[in-house]
Amino acid sequence: MTNNILIYNTLSRTKEVFEPINAPFVGLYVCGPTVYSDVHLGNCRTFVSFDLIYRYLLHLGFKVRYVRNITDAGHLEGDRDEGDDKFAKKAKLEKLEPMEIVQKYTLGFHDVMRLFNALPPNIEPTATGHISEQIEMVKQIIDNGYAYEVNGTVYFDVEKYSKEHNYTLLTNRLLEDLLEGTRVLGGQDEKKGRLDFALWIKAKPEHIMHWPSPWSVGFPGWHIECSAMSNKYLGERFDIHGGGMDLAATHHTNEIAQSQACNHTQPVKYWMHTNMLTVNGTRMSKSAGNGFLPGELFTGQHPLLKRGYSPMAVRFFMLQAHYRSTLDFSNDALDASDKGFKRLMTAIALLNKLKPSGEKSGLDIQDLEKRCYAAMNDDFNSPVLLSELFEAVRFINSVYDGKAVVTESDLALLKKLMNNFVFDILGLQQEIPQSNDINKLMEFVIKLRNEAKAAKDYATSDKIRISLNEMGIQLKDNKEETSWSKI
């Protein structure tokens, strides 16, 4: 663990050396999905990004407690803490219990994460499972004088808070400007300040999801769950809090205010924000209707898609961009990633066929390893890591072609390196299940073809090759042997 990791901290807007509060333990909290509908690809990008970060920290030997919540209550449709609960609305629409909605989309989310080979978090707490913790936190905030109750609803007093603390430290905006932006025309607002947000909301009669509290039968505000649950599982102050950039201005700003108001301490040392996935330069989002579901992406069943792409090709596509950059989606970009991913995987499969020789390898493997770590240490720069790994790909292919040599010790090191970085850290995996049945079958077919070739019966050998090609199997002739892969 001699690596110095640099992490871009939204708080300081610079890369900072990562120093865990309690090394080797690391507390990592990531805002999870609101499970009232299917996750779309943009959501997935964030979770894949943090999966990379989690995996790398684990690889380095940190004892990471990774908490990612499931928001299953309290997230309202409209702004200003009014309107319907997202779950209740969807429940009415689908004629289901709200918790059926939650269950359905939670399971769907897990399925998708599994397809993307994202490791599950250590704890995946739900808002509904932590109502009492949220109520306790709200009580404490009221006791500390930063919240007030009106007609059974509790609001956070932003203006009071901002006199003593920097409310906008994540975004650098001026409070006055915020007030400008939220000028309310309607006069029925029961909040004291325009920026105040709800910690606890009194349920209307038609509201299905509600719990008793000291103030009313109601439900928690959206932001309080993350404060309460991160506090419970990671403590008043923990290392890394992550989420999409879109959450910084409101959700995370309010999280900080709540935790600070409750515990008198800054909850998070490093705030990390992932950038958006865009389509034609515009953010993919639920409301814009330009998002597609992972299932649609895998099958290609969407007007924007010309064909389907495998989960690993998509993961590779995401890893080819840095997590803080926007990533623009297009069929061409995914085609390129798909091919690049296959090239990487093919080379790795070739590793086991390489025969070591010589005194000195054609590539400095130790130096390559250093560069790989350097890339990841620099704010988890997976695109640079991949570019280093492709240097290894070229080398592996050259050795296989007999145009370069690798020593026995370097080959072992190379295998370890590729395994560590490609599978453990980048979280990629081979997609073709190498079942014995198909392998034996292919061995047989290849043998037939090679016999035909030996007899100069090219009509037969070409027929075999072309037919296989039409079935999606590509034969690759090498000097010594013939291998195959899926196209």
Next chain:
RNA sequence: GGUCGGGUGGCCGAGUGGCUAGGCAGAGGUCUGCAAAACCUUUUACAGCGGUUCGAAUCCGCUCCUGACCUCCA
């Protein structure tokens, strides 16, 4: 309007002062019965205009374009 970003070759995407990532696509070559794969070589760059510097895609200024957030969304 405010805050924070971005404009890199055909596409995606790294890169913050000199050594000009990477993937895909294109071109030429090697290999091959053919094809593919693989390897080697290679073309089209840093929005524009000024400035700082021996030297700028990289720093500064201005202009243009564009994105996100400020209202539910990772």
